[in-house]
Amino acid sequence: MEGDSALQLRIFDLNCWGIRYLSKRRQERVELIGDTLRREGFDLALLQEVWSEQDYNNLKGKLGGRYPFCHYFRSGVIGSGLCIFSRFPILDTLLYQYSLNGYPYMLQHGDWFCGKSVGLVIIKISGIIFNITVPLFPLSHQLHAEYCREKDAYLPHRLVQAWELAQFIRHTSKAADVVLLGGDLNMHPEDVGIRLLRGWTGLQDAFAEATHFEGCEDGCTLIPKNCFTDKAELLPFPLGIRIDYILYKAISSFTVTCKELKTTTGTAPGTDIPFSDHEAVMATLHIKRQGQAASDTLGTAEPMMADVVTEAQTEVGVGLRAAQRQRYSTGRMAVLALLLLLVQATAALGTLVGLGTEQPFPKLSFSLLAFAAIGILLLATGLHLFHTTEVKMLQGTEEQMRMALRALQERP
Amino acid sequence: MEGDSALQLRIFDLNCWGIRYLSKRRQERVELIGDTLRREGFDLALLQEVWSEQDYNNLKGKLGGRYPFCHYFRSGVIGSGLCIFSRFPILDTLLYQYSLNGYPYMLQHGDWFCGKSVGLVIIKISGIIFNITVPLFPLSHQLHAEYCREKDAYLPHRLVQAWELAQFIRHTSKAADVVLLGGDLNMHPEDVGIRLLRGWTGLQDAFAEATHFEGCEDGCTLIPKNCFTDKAELLPFPLGIRIDYILYKAISSFTVTCKELKTTTGTAPGTDIPFSDHEAVMATLHIKRQGQAASDTLGTAEPMMADVVTEAQTEVGVGLRAAQRQRYSTGRMAVLALLLLLVQATAALGTLVGLGTEQPFPKLSFSLLAFAAIGILLLATGLHLFHTTEVKMLQGTEEQMRMALRALQERP
Numbered sequence: 139m140e141g142d143s144a145l146q147l148r149i150f151d152l153n154c155w156g157i158r159y160l161s162k163r164r165q166e167r168v169e170l171i172g173d174t175l176r177r178e179g180f181d182l183a184l185l186q187e188v189w190s191e192q193d194y195n196n197l198k199g200k201l202g203g204r205y206p207f208c209h210y211f212r213s214g215v216i217g218s219g220l221c222i223f224s225r226f227p228i229l230d231t232l233l234y235q236y237s238l239n240g241y242p243y244m245l246q247h248g249d250w251f252c253g254k255s256v257g258l259v260i261i262k263i264s265g266i267i268f269n270i271t272v273p274l275f276p277l278s279h280q281l282h283a284e285y286c287r288e289k290d291a292y293l294p295h296r297l298v299q300a301w302e303l304a305q306f307i308r309h310t311s312k313a314a315d316v317v318l319l320g321g322d323l324n325m326h327p328e329d330v331g332i333r334l335l336r337g338w339t340g341l342q343d344a345f346a347e348a349t350h351f352e353g354c355e356d357g358c359t360l361i362p363k364n365c366f367t368d369k370a371e372l373l374p375f376p377l378g379i380r381i382d383y384i385l386y387k388a389i390s391s392f393t394v395t396c397k398e399l400k401t402t403t404g405t406a407p408g409t410d411i412p413f414s415d416h417e418a419v420m421a422t423l424h425i426k427r428q429g430q431a432a433s434d435t436l437g438t439a440e441p442m443m444a445d446v447v448t449e450a451q452t453e454v455g456v457g458l459r460a461a462q463r464q465r466y467s468t469g470r471m472a473v474l475a476l477l478l479l480l481v482q483a484t485a486a487l488g489t490l491v492g493l494g495t496e497q498p499f500p501k502l503s504f505s506l507l508a509f510a511a512i513g514i515l516l517l518a519t520g521l522h523l524f525h526t527t528e529v530k531m532l533q534g535t536e537e538q539m540r541m542a543l544r545a546l547q548e549r550p
Numbered sequence: 551m552e553g554d555s556a557l558q559l560r561i562f563d564l565n566c567w568g569i570r571y572l573s574k575r576r577q578e579r580v581e582l583i584g585d586t587l588r589r590e591g592f593d594l595a596l597l598q599e600v601w602s603e604q605d606y607n608n609l610k611g612k613l614g615g616r617y618p619f620c621h622y623f624r625s626g627v628i629g630s631g632l633c634i635f636s637r638f639p640i641l642d643t644l645l646y647q648y649s650l651n652g653y654p655y656m657l658q659h660g661d662w663f664c665g666k667s668v669g670l671v672i673i674k675i676s677g678i679i680f681n682i683t684v685p686l687f688p689l690s691h692q693l694h695a696e697y698c699r700e701k702d703a704y705l706p707h708r709l710v711q712a713w714e715l716a717q718f719i720r721h722t723s724k725a726a727d728v729v730l731l732g733g734d735l736n737m738h739p740e741d742v743g744i745r746l747l748r749g750w751t752g753l754q755d756a757f758a759e760a761t762h763f764e765g766c767e768d769g770c771t772l773i774p775k776n777c778f779t780d781k782a783e784l785l786p787f788p789l790g791i792r793i794d795y796i797l798y799k800a801i802s803s804f805t806v807t808c809k810e811l812k813t814t815t816g817t818a819p820g821t822d823i824p825f826s827d828h829e830a831v832m833a834t835l836h837i838k839r840q841g842q843a844a845s846d847t848l849g850t851a852e853p854m855m856a857d858v859v860t861e862a863q864t865e866v867g868v869g870l871r872a873a874q875r876q877r878y879s880t881g882r883m884a885v886l887a888l889l890l891l892l893v894q895a896t897a898a899l900g901t902l903v904g905l906g907t908e909q910p911f912p913k914l915s916f917s918l919l920a921f922a923a924i925g926i927l928l929l930a931t932g933l934h935l936f937h938t939t940e941v942k943m944l945q946g947t948e949e950q951m952r953m954a955l956r957a958l959q960e961r962p
Contacts, residue, residue: 212946213649215935229957231950232721235647237625258721309644309670313724509921523627534624538643545641 145264145425146397150180151320151384153274153416155366156219158190162366163411168193170406171413172200175223179204180420181263183223184320186274187414194221211257211272218255220272220321232258234306236299237531256303258310266392266425269314273303275324294457296324297450298535300331304338305538315392316425317341319385322416327380334450337443338542341385344396344421353401356380359417363404366415384421391428398422444546451539458532465525472518478511557676557837558809562592563732563796565686565828567778568631570602574778575823580605582818583825584612587635591616592832593675595635596732598686599826606633623669623684630667632684632733644670646718649943650707668715670722678804678837681726685715687736706869708736709862710947712743716750717950727804728837729753731797734828739792746862749855750954753797756808756833765813768792771829775816778827796833803840810834856958863951870944877937884930890923 155161156168168188175183175197183205188194194210201208205223211233212218218233236254257272275296311317319341325331327343336343345357354361354377361378362369372378388394400420406413482504567573568580580600587595587609595617600606606622613620617635623645624630630645648666669684687708723729731753737743739755748755757769766773766789773790774781784790800806812832818825894916 212942212949213939214942215938217942228953230717230721231953232717233649233946235649237645237647305642305644309642310721310724526627527625530624530626530629534645537624541640541643 143426145266147182147263147423147425148178148180149318149320149384149421149423150175150178150183150418151185151382151420152183152413152418153186153322153382154188154193155414155416156188156190156193161415164190164193167411167413168196170409170411172197174406174413175201176204179225181225182261182270182318182320184270184272185221185223186272186322187219188221189216189219191217197221197223207261209257209259211255213255218257218274220255220257220274222257222259222270222272224259224261226261226263228259228261230260232310234258234302236302237534238295238298238528254299256306258306260314266315267313269307269311269317271303271307271317271319271321273319273321273323275299275322291460294454294460294532296331297334297453297457298531300325300335301338301450301535301539304335307339307341311339311389315388315390316394317387317389318423319383320419320421322382324381330446330449330453332383333446336385337446339387341387342394344384344386344399344419344423345380348396348399348421350398351400353399354378354403354417357399357401357419359401359419360415361404361417364412364415364417365404366412382416382419384419386423388425388428393426393428395424395426396421397424444543447539447543447546451536451543454532454536454539458529458536461525461528461532465522465529468518468522468525472515472522475511475515475518479508479515482508482511555838557678559594559675559835559837560590560592561730561732561796561833561835562587562590562595562830563794563832564596564825564830565598565734565794566600566605567826567828568600568602568605573827576602576605579823579825580608582821582823584609586818586825587613588616593637594673594682594730594732596682596684597633597635598684598734599631600633601628601631603629609633609635619673621669621671623667625667630669630686632667632669632686634669634671634682634684636671636673638673638675640671640673642672644722646670646714648711648714649946650710650940666711668718670718672726678727679725681719681723681729683715683719683729683731683733685731685733685735687711687734703872706866706872706944708743709746709865709869710943712737712747713750713862713947713951716747719751719753723751723801727800727802728806729799729801730835731795732831732833734794736793742858742861742865744795745858748797749858751799753799754806756796756798756811756831756835757792760808760811760833762810763812765811766790766815766829769811769813769831771813771831772827773816773829776824776827776829777816778824794828794831796831798835800837805838805840807836807838808833809836856955859951859955859958863948863955866944866948866951870941870948873937873940873944877934877941880930880934880937884927884934887923887927887930891920891927894920894923 152171154168154171156164158164161167171185185197188197188210191210198208201223205225207224207226207228209222209228209231211220211231213233213235222228234256236256255274259270259272261268261270307317307319317339323332323335335341345351351357356377357380358378359380359382360367360372362372362376363378367378384396384399386394386396398421401417402413403417404412486504564583566580566583568576570576573579583597595613597609600609600622603622610620613635617637619636619638619640621634621640621643623632623643625645625647634640646668648668667686671682671684673680673682719729719731729751735744735747739757747753757763763769768789769792770790771792771794772779772784774784774788775790779790796808796811798806798808810833813829814825815829816824898916
């Protein structure tokens, strides 16, 4: 591989859907993923949603011979679910956490409790520095079936994450020769979040650039044919949707081309069971040294970048106003609950002082009301604090986007 | 300034102690800080603990003429408290949040609720790229009075923060010519956290390097002479302690020297009131272009680096075991509370089914016990989740340190 003037790199990317007790046939699938990775001999395997550390350790044990270097990113209560297996030494790692990640009270979605992280791994291959980002965008919900911009309450959070991911890549990649990103971005290719991420980092989409493609139509990675996907969710998309990506960019005097891109097509090769509810994406990249340095910095490749940032900023602004309203209404509720408690305390005190006076309410409902007021006070205060943070982070992102727009407009 | 072959940069750094309703004579001091900054004409002012956005806006209004560029980092419920005023355009900003920051139940310390962030600002002056980091280490407590390693329960968290700060600087600074850090690090110069940060980034201490120094003895920035400091806290340190730093490093073909370092000495110049409970640190740096490139990467300048990382790793390991114990005991408490609730539910159900049977407990104590059990269950579950996250982050840091040690040992 290294004898040729071009370096060839084979990458495997998969959202493994490895939720303990919840994901179907998890252990069997993890075994299968491990067997395939060992047999196929990729150079890099970027895995997401490996929520169980036991699964990671099993993979590590199985893959030690072929992929002697690996890293599991730890974060949050459940973990980040992100890990990487590599044939080449890992020089350094860094974990970045998004500042926003859904709502704690949307228990049915659970995003808030999941990892909300991006993992960065730095690898040197044949003297070329690779910055490899493994993101997971957990804000998946409403993306598929009820996909409807008016309804998508998560869009501002997703845009904050896309922006933070783009900023993280820009700031950490300056000494890299090649930037790679492989992961589940939970966004359609034409979504504003993807356009923002790609535009602001200059990353190219392996699917769009591939010389040769083999796999699901349109490169879809969540398809009705896969036995684990939710068919109802995918009804509006008969072909499926493409939400898992391999993106790349050469920074210094290198060029990267995608010679081949493949996806699995509903089942793992040679079996009747899929790796996961997502399809795996496999890319073969060729990295060549150029005579002269290309663009030195991660630039904004897209000419329409200002429009994209403006669109994203508008959506973040919408989210900001919603968060401000929520902050206000939860604050008001907390104040009302406090007032009720004060009234009750005064009444109780009155009864105590004028000892003979009969208490105006029956004891039980009086205490129940007090308990309810305390409960509401605590809940509303908690939510008020949460929405205060949300407002601050949305404001911060909006301001950063404004700064970016100014910079874009000042350019010739 | 730019006519000379060396670029001269004057930096002002201050922990402003601007807590609304709590910090004494806050508005008067913010006015004073603004007046001084306007009069003195520094190039950069790095401010911490500006918790009130109103204070920031007042400063912004006042300083607009002299420092046309500024940024306030928003995060958390209260904010990050970090801001920067600059004579030169700010190209980009990034906020990084530490993964650990004290304990939510240590209400009296309040760290967990404060911002737990590092702000990064990128500025270009005369063609030189400056990466300027403004950190705030809120884990101050027990540092001063009861300073005693055995008692310092926060040390592992502080080391995680120091490590994350160092990693953040290493990863983001690769395209910078000069790296600057100015802020309240809440650690003594000889503390393992400072040695780790400086060693792992190669940053130099302006106080140690300054050609000319003027100010408090030993460069102290928290001194008994300041009317706002807690005298009892500083009893073991009659001169005070040095916890506010300006650190710097040239990365590419530049050299940085500190020509002058000053601190205030208990009062703001020409007045009888201090800027803050901390002293301000003011540095004059000279930045010169070198003939040949110096070390290209942020290296580990200190030869004893492996020892420092080992020491830090040991302390993180101690914290990890404590966190594991806490995780276990809070988990056990949650299970016990759940069992108690189940027993109560069974008893209540029994009474309901065998309708004639008398309830074995008086109603009031029965319900109070149930409420207590629910309270304990919720609290213990919350704490269990918190300590689970803590364990994960400490494990992650320990692993990164192990990786760093391996890399250090493999070097010639």
